[in-house]
Amino acid sequence: GAVVSQHPSWVICKSGTSVKIECRSLDFQATTMFWYRQFPKQSLMLMATSNEGSKATYEQGVEKDKFLINHASLTLSTLTVTSAHPEDSSFYICSARRGRDEQFFGPGTRLTVL
């Protein structure tokens, strides 16, 4: 149990376009999901906390108008990178919280902006 999926696993887009990434908890309900960004050979940096039915909480320095988060159901959160630019190229990882203290991570989405 406790499987989290992400779609797509990789995406290439042109500069200026928008990209949507889905994060699903497949076998449990998650009122809270998290979105992380990971640059090559670096650690995970938390971008935002996504709460079902309410607005996401963004970390300092993360543009909420650029990284739109929607958590419309207990099993799905989406991250939309709007007007993507090459500097947005990164590995995006989501996690879903189960219970009080455990996060289960998705396999990640590799975004390349040309």
Added chain:
Amino acid sequence: AQSVTQLGSHVSVSEGALVLLRCNYSSSVPPYLFWYVQYPNQGLQLLLKYTSAATLVKGINGFEAEFKKSETSFHLTKPSAHMRDAAEYFCAVSEWYGGATNKLIFGTGTLLAVQP
């Protein structure tokens, strides 16, 4: 704010040798501590976690970690390394919000190489 420091961005061991990956944390409240493993181009997999119960925590794949409050450490060990253990390892500490853990703060990671 809580933080995590992982000493050694790269660790190389021989197959069959002891694995020791270091993690120190700072926290003003009793922390929850985690070790995750990441294989190339994949998400993170939980190895083990400390949640204020037993200080010696056993995880998957033969790994274990010991919580030492006096040293603010949570080092990860494995008695005998296998080739399949080669991966990136992340230590993380959780922040508390309203009685429930919330954000995970990650260390910078340690890349473990296992030599045949």
